[in-house]
Amino acid sequence: MEKGKQSESLMTAEELTGAVHGTFVALAENIKNFSFTSVVTDSRNVTSGSLFVPLIGEFQDGHKYIPQAIEKGATVIFVTENIYEENSKYYMRLLSENHGVSFIVVKNNLYALQDAARAYVKKFPDLVKVAVTGSSGKTTTKEIMSSILRQKYNLVATEGNFNSETGLPLSVFRIRKEHECGLFEMGMNRENEIGEIARVLKPNYAIITNIGTAHIGILGSRENIASEKKKIFTYIKENGVAVIPQEDDFADYLARGVKGKIVFFGKNVPQEKSGVKFIEDLGLEGTKFSVDGIETVLKIPGSYNYLDALACIALAKSLGMDAKQITDGIKELKAPEGRSKIETVNVVNGRMITLLEDCYNANPDSMSSAIEMCANLKVKGRKIFILGDMFELGKDSVTMHSKIGADVVVAKPELTIFVGRDMENAAQAARIGGLSNQKYFENLEENNFNELVNFLLDYIKTGDFLFVKGSHGMHLEKIIKKICVEEE
Known part of the structure; x- marks a missing residue:
């Protein structure tokens, strides 16, 4: 490996192995040359220098794609402990035939991915960490917020809908030292998924767009949905901010127990508090409004999308952004692909x-x-x-x-x-x-x-x-x- 390559790795061998409580398995030369520059869970997305995390799902076991991952340039691979123990000779043969590869044996690949991501985020203590969740409007809110935050910060943000138990950890591995702010969407398809991924990021600023009925077939009731979504506020400290929909019937519940500042958003929040004045519904052209006297147009139509913008404005103001930065961000916004x-x-x-x-x-x-x-x-x-x-x-x-x-x-x-x-x-x-x-x-x-x-x-x-x-x-x-x- 070239001199200086070690410094390019997202984490050292000691950092990664310690974070996932794993066992490092590699040829002696790989301990010195350990490096990975990206993290993937799909072998088709492996590039030279990837950490490949083969997940075990209901219908697929990613371990069978390890040879393909190695062929495409993976340098580090997680292997589930019981699978490694049953096939240790096979994995040792792979190591002997591919000198640039290291295995880290872990109890559970999904939790190891999350633990690794949590340790990686800690390497950026000055990063402003913003999270968004809600029953609907998450991605639109994230896109509006992203356009606004880019007016002030060097931003890293969730791409597409990488917001799940695997998507969020993969997203945070895109953080680099030049980034000043990270904006991440959090979704859920099961109980405590928000809790798990909030533990990875530990956001100090967060928005809940609403408490609706998405995934009610999984969680059983809106009360359970609210309880799950509220976990996004778990790690907010006294200097952090929780942004909550004022007109939502779960608003008081969401605010209960939050350690940081609580900011409500909504159409009924007085202008003297929000700084926002509604001007006109432009139909297909969007919504016209002003922020502290500066007019702008949200080009995505619908009052529900306007509500998402109000949430973003509330958080942006809490971060000290001025009206020009906010309105410039809204003007530059483009509708997310496939959404409104x-x-x-x-x-x-x-x-x-x-x-x-x-x-x-x-x-x-x-x-x-x-x-x-x-x-x-x-x-x-x-x-x-x-x-x-x-x-x-x-x-x-x-x-x-x-x-x-x-x-x-x-x-x-x-x-x-x-x-x-x-x-x-x-x-x-x-x-x-x-x-x-x-x-x-x-x-x-x-x-x-x-x-x-x-x-x-x-x-x-x-x-x-x-x-x-x-x-x-x-x-x-x-x-x-x-x-x-x-x-x-």
């Missing part, structure tokens, strides 16, 4: 329409809010909705999908296409409510997909407004790609 993305598009049938694409995620709260927004929009042409299943609602799925059907009746679009087994409940509720112009497809398998696309292309006219929303696993974006002309 509005554009004028050419359809393959020669028509031109306005498209509101929100295919990245869906839960009852965000779906109802988006439908209400679309209902109030003033557009030249007809309104067409394509709505897909909302996942992880458990025993409440029938009721909550039925409510979406009732929401559509109130919105009165000219055409609604419901997609998915659960959305059949919405279609039935809409039919009972008097919505006649609708189509239902159980899934997007080939025959259904082709029928849906052909029907849509026959129906669409120039000037129409098309709104598409559903859980990411429904892959509604396939419809958009099929009907729209690709930009050159």
Whole structure:
């Protein structure tokens, strides 16, 4: 290894092994030349110098991809203790054949990844650590906050939706010495996931966007969701800030026991406290408002997205950012890919329409809010909705999908296409409510997909407004790609 390579490693062998309570297994020369410059859990993403963490899931065991990871340049690999003990000769052979590789044997690869990430974050004691969670609006809030924070700080932020028990640790390994602030999104799919990843980052500034019904099928109740989301405030110290939605019915509960300063955000927070004055809802063009007298426009439409911006403004002010920095950040914001993305598009049938694409995620709260927004929009042409299943609602799925059907009746679009087994409940509720112009497809398998696309292309006219929303696993974006002309 070249001289000076050791200093490039994200952690030393001693730091990493100590953090994960692991056993270092390597040829003698690798102890001296130990180095890794990135961390991955997917062998396809391995590059030269990666630490590869092979996770064990319900259907896959990442250990079987260790040879491929080594071939692609992995220099350090976690191996689960019981797997190593059962196959020690195999792993020693891999070491003898690949002199640039070190194994660290650990009890549990997932927890080792989290422990390593927690130790890595400690190497940056001056980093301003900001976290965002909530039942809906997390990624939009993170994107707004990111655009604002970049006006003051050299920022590292969560990319995409790397916000889970594995995504958050991988995200923090992107921190480098030049970064002044880290902004990280925290999601959950099970009990105590927020607790675990908050322990990794230990944020001193945090936003909870809302307490809704996303994942209620897993956690059982909004009370349990609130209890889980609140864990993001666990490590906030006296000089830190917790940003809480004032109009949420769990606001008081979320504020209880917080050691740092509590800042409430919302449309009913007085201007003298927030510094924000609402000016006008611009429909598809977004929301116009001012911060301490400086006007700006949030280009993402919808009152729920405006609420996300209010949360970001509250936190930015708590960090000492001025109105110009805040409004400049909002002006520079672009809608996250697949989330409330509005554009004028050419359809393959020669028509031109306005498209509101929100295919990245869906839960009852965000779906109802988006439908209400679309209902109030003033557009030249007809309104067409394509709505897909909302996942992880458990025993409440029938009721909550039925409510979406009732929401559509109130919105009165000219055409609604419901997609998915659960959305059949919405279609039935809409039919009972008097919505006649609708189509239902159980899934997007080939025959259904082709029928849906052909029907849509026959129906669409120039000037129409098309709104598409559903859980990411429904892959509604396939419809958009099929009907729209690709930009050159």
